[in-house]
């Protein structure tokens with residue numbers, strides 16, 4: 001009688017950790033890794049849309065910069081990272097995926113608390129595409145709350161390095177959800193809006209200029225895409241501090257994120273933005289954002305056949 005080992009089930013997604021590809025449901029990291037114990041990690045998220053990575057180079061570049069800022073080393077070069085990500089996608093078979101690359105601090109030898117002695121660990125995974133807003137929210141526009149919880153200052157944790165210091169964002173999100181809003185944006189503690197859980201914030205102000213915060217934020221790849229699209233469409237963009245008062249008086253407000261692209265906001269703290277409907281500029285940016293997903297300049301196709 002022959003017994004056969006069941007094949008691993010990658011249908012929910014695939015992960016790479018400790019040098020091996022495993023189904024996402026069974027993927028784990030050691031409990032003593034400082035990535036878990038101290039949020040001591042850098043990460044990035046790239047998406048796959050219709051079988052191709054969108055702006056993979058920009059994500060790899062930002063990931064390398066985040067690692068440098070936190071003195072973390074993935075231990076492999078960009079070409080190998082790209083291979084591992086593609087293999088996670090290939091194994092999962094997903095045509096639309098949310099693909100994360102992570103470096104955790106690892107752990108120093110027992111008895112040592114010196115982070116320089118830790119061996120950093122590279123991990124990655126691919127799961128089905130994640131939307132920050134569901135279909136109904138995208139169709140009507142999200143209702144945003146401006147929280148009183150200030151974002152962790154960049155002087156403490158550099159917001160340009162993509163990180164898991166999310167206690168402030170999560171606290172703000174809980175506050176917003178409890179009050180019946182869809183999501184939240186945090187401020188810098190001096191009256192300016194910065195960013196929210198997983199997205200950058202933009203407005204089209206009362207004079208028609210697109211404004212997004214210049215600092216204290218992750219420099220989102222979608223934010224960069226929006227700025228480039230706006231330039232192509234001849235729309236004026238300013239990156240500078242964005243006062244909450246300017247956002248509240250804006251004609252249009254929208255978010256940018258790899259988890260959904262350009263997401264319209266139609267209410268801020270219960271008050272309609274403009275006429276309360278998705279604005280013309282926002283709609284043009286949404287349409288062009290998705291059109292760019294078919295543009296070979298920004299796409300890296302995944303080879304689903306290679307073993």
Ligand code: PLP
Pocket residue numbers: 045195196197198199200217218219220221222223256257258259
């Ligand atoms: N700001 C924060 C705090 C984020 O976590 C993210 C993405 O996860 C963003 C902004 C948007 O960045 P991107 O457009 O690269 O997804």
